[in-house]
Amino acid sequence: MIKTVLCDLLSIDYPILQGGMAWVATAELAAAVSEAGALGIIAAGSASPETVQAEIRKVRSLTKRPFGVNIGLFSPHVDGLMELVVAERVPVITTGAGNPGKYLPRLKEAGIKVIPVVASVALAKRLERAGVDALIAEGMESGGHIGEITTMALVPQIVDAVSIPVIAAGGIADGRGLAAALALGAVGVQIGTRFICASECTAHTRYKNAIIAAGDRDTTVTGYPGHYVRVLRNKLTRQYEELIRRGATEEELNQLGVNKLRAAVVDGDVIYGSVMAGQSAALVKKIEPAAEIVCSIVSEAEEVLKRLGAVVNG
16 A cells, blocks of 8 residues: 555545645535545635535534645635634645745644645745645646646655655646656645546536546646636637737736636536646546545556566566
8 A cells, every 4th residue: 555654644544635626625525535545625715714614514524534625825715714724623724826824823733734735946945944744746737726837847846845745736637647746756646637527526517527528638728927727628718818819908817717617617617617627637537436536546556656666676
């Protein structure tokens, strides 16, 4: 069985985190992933603390295993959400879109493990000094908001730059990706796109089927510097491209995206909705239970590592 320091740090069986995807990562998915031995994560997104509290309590009604909450520092409710996870004694939080430094003393006092998502070596170093427990190095292959460096290039650079555990993310959907991440020096992986197609995920079936139908060149990047987003190509992305050609302002681009993720995930609008997905979408072939996803990733990684060991030993 593959076991790393991440398993000990988070009290999980397998070094796999489920991505905190807004509108997608609900209590049902998080609980199923945690029950399977990985770490399920609820996405707070822009939801109110009351809404997230209900999700936390639902997870606890479905599993006794550890779970996490993802908090985007862009949330209008970020202060309330931080107080909520402390009050609810959530075991782990992941953060995105900035530096959670000012919240760390309160979180650490509550015994919460804090794992920010980073897309640069500079931020990784700063957060290590601030006292976070681990880092998620996320490459631009991932779905949703992205940085500018690929996973293959970013992960080893961050591993070399810090002494705390590093988790690889971006473009990873199977055991080969987990084995590759371990080879790069990571202690585990965060996977988002494949878990969208978990049976327990409440995302609309049309959203899931769009991922399953995707080919290797079917994602694109919309947005503007500092706010790039990877999604599947559709009529919405063509509207973005047209606005950019016309020299649209950031405000106009932002306005086009209002409520479009919800439209895709909840309403199943895969034509004019924002179908966020990573470049690993082409590796996702079917809808299946979260437990089978976790099991297949771990089993495949074990086989890959055994095969590589045989290559090295001649």
